[in-house]
Amino acid sequence: LGAVGDPRVRPGVLERDLLLRIRFELDQYVNLRPLVRYPGVQTLVPSHTEDDVNMVVVRENSEGLYSGVGGFHRKGTPSEVAVQSSVNTRHGVERIARFAFEHAMRPDRRQKVTLVHKTNVLTFAGDLYQRVVHEVAAGYPEVETDYVHVDACCIYLLDMPQRFDVIVTDNMFGDIITDLGAMIQGGMGIAASGNIHPGKVSMFEAIHGSAGK
16 A cells, blocks of 8 residues: 655555555445535535435445546556456446435434436446336335436536435445435535445545545
């Protein structure tokens, strides 16, 4: 991972890599991020009410673009190639989808799950997510299920956040939409994040991560 104080390591990179390693090695496959509008907290969209912003994002936390699969070819040359692969397994998608549906059944939720992805472009990973979420949904007939492209989701978060209850999504999209979501609840320092392996070791932090000193 490098050494603290090593000038070759950019600020924050060591802490980020350490946290990712902890998440992967403890298999904390759920990144749970509640988005709540707190009373009296100023936000960038003051027209939102507490009823408008009340949702949970269930982000897959162990696969996708954060899995570290990829590399360089001819690095540092004019012909350099960089490849970063998004890894998605049926096992990983099924367990995060099932967690989302179980969470939607809680008494404090509204029994609705929205899959957020980009199936019109990511036709393989998106197809797997759509098929698995559809299969898992069959076991939860009480839960309403729908789908939204990630770019449309960003618009809805600003314009009509009340359409969401529980969002399930992959690692990268979950990172992006919850950063935006933090801004409609008061900022990055207010938003909470849990890295969870149900029944095992979990970590909780602000949405922007932690940097131990």
